[in-house]
Amino acid sequence: xxxxxxxxxxxxxxxxxxxxxxxxxxxxxxxxxxxxxxxxxxxxxxxxxxxxxxxxxxxxxxxxxxxxxxxxxxxxxxxxxxxxxxxxxxxxxxxxxxxxxxxxxxxxxxxxxxxxxxxxxxxxxxxxxxxxxxxxxxxxxxxxxxxxxxxxxxxxxxxxxxxxxxxxxxxxxxxxxxxxxxxxxxxxxxxxxxxxxxxxxxxxxxxxxxxxxxxxxxxxxxxxxxxxxxxxxxxxxxxxxxxx
Amino acid sequence: xxxxxxxxxxxxxxxxxxxxxxxxxxxxxxxxxxxxxxxxxxxxxxxxxxxxxxxxxxxxxxxxxxxxxxxxxxxxxxxxxxxxxxxxxxxxxxxxxxxxxxxxxxxxxxxxxxxxxxxxxxxxxxxx
Numbered sequence: 001x002x003x004x005x006x007x008x009x010x011x012x013x014x015x016x017x018x019x020x021x022x023x024x025x026x027x028x029x030x031x032x033x034x035x036x037x038x039x040x041x042x043x044x045x046x047x048x049x050x051x052x053x054x055x056x057x058x059x060x061x062x063x064x065x066x067x068x069x070x071x072x073x074x075x076x077x078x079x080x081x082x083x084x085x086x087x088x089x090x091x092x093x094x095x096x097x098x099x100x101x102x103x104x105x106x107x108x109x110x111x112x113x114x115x116x117x118x119x120x121x122x123x124x125x126x127x128x129x130x131x132x133x134x135x136x137x138x139x140x141x142x143x144x145x146x147x148x149x150x151x152x153x154x155x156x157x158x159x160x161x162x163x164x165x166x167x168x169x170x171x172x173x174x175x176x177x178x179x180x181x182x183x184x185x186x187x188x189x190x191x192x193x194x195x196x197x198x199x200x201x202x203x204x205x206x207x208x209x210x211x212x213x214x215x216x217x218x219x220x221x222x223x224x225x226x227x228x229x230x231x232x233x234x235x236x237x238x239x240x241x242x243x244x
Numbered sequence: 245x246x247x248x249x250x251x252x253x254x255x256x257x258x259x260x261x262x263x264x265x266x267x268x269x270x271x272x273x274x275x276x277x278x279x280x281x282x283x284x285x286x287x288x289x290x291x292x293x294x295x296x297x298x299x300x301x302x303x304x305x306x307x308x309x310x311x312x313x314x315x316x317x318x319x320x321x322x323x324x325x326x327x328x329x330x331x332x333x334x335x336x337x338x339x340x341x342x343x344x345x346x347x348x349x350x351x352x353x354x355x356x357x358x359x360x361x362x363x364x365x366x367x368x369x370x371x372x
């Protein structure tokens with residue numbers, strides 16, 4: 001599976017949540033902004049009391065619930081929690097939304113998630129971190145951060161398309177191509193060691209047009225492992241690029 | 245479509261309206277015109293969560309609904325000249341004014357039953 005294949009398999013898991021009722025609920029789509037869920041609205045006849053949501057993936061029906069049930073489940077008032085801790089205690093209906101896979105087309109959201117994943121890797125301090133920067137100048141922007149990451153016990157691998165003119169970061173492997181997939185994808189894949197597997201996380205985004213991204217991130221250790229394995233098998237595990 | 249006597253036609257319409265799933269199918273078709281059979285099964289399954297006060301229904305419920313739609317509801321609705329359908333799509337038939345009236349009465353009755361049932365569940369909403 002190439003990076004493009006990984007992206008399309010994430011894309012194929014996109015949920016469509018169709019809200020049926022006599023008025024749309026604009027709030028709901030905002031609340032699930034970074035989930036891999038697309039909201040649609042189909043009107044019921046005016047003055048219909050009933051309102052419900054169906055969830056499908058491709059042609060497959062996953063489930064349905066009253067709109068009230070979903071609204072109550074995501075109501076932030078009774079428990080003020082952030083997105084992360086929210087994931088653990090969702091009702092059975094929300095499990096249909098896959099609380100391990102997220103999606104965004106907002107660059108700021110993808111950036112924040114990348115920073116969060118680098119921070120996770122730093123805190124764990126072991127395991128392997130693969131970061132795809134697309135271009136050398138993007139590495140230069142994060143230079144200080146990656147110097148700091150390389151001081152831990154992490155095995156750090158950087159990937160991009162182009163030539164590396166700057167001095168090597170100690171303890172860091174640099175993998176480069178010219179005119180390959182590395183120029184098109186942005187990724188941060190943290191493959192945590194077995195005793196901290198729950199910390200594994202991966203973000204993968206495609207640059208659709210200059211600075212317009214569509215990206216996914218996952219907290220599923222087996223998916224993180226699949227991406228890490230692909231990168232290692234394709235681009236190698238040695239540190240040759242830093243030696244010369 | 246074969247010509248039927250007015251009496252037989254009314255029998256068929258009333259029989260069609262004597263089931264909640266079939267009435268809801270007609271309301272949804274009335275709103276949207278042409279609807280795929282797949283979506284109609286989704287809608288009837290989801291709508292029932294509200295009618296029956298169930299939290300979540302899954303693929304098994306949806307499969308039962310799809311089977312009932314195929315083998316029972318669509319034939320009954322078509323027999324009463326209320327819909328036409330093929331393997332993919334269901335469309336509402338053009339009906340005489342008295343049938344429109346029957347549908348309107350059924351819709352109002354369903355609404356009014358829901359409205360009367362509501363205070364028991366939503367007491368907080370009307371408390372002064």
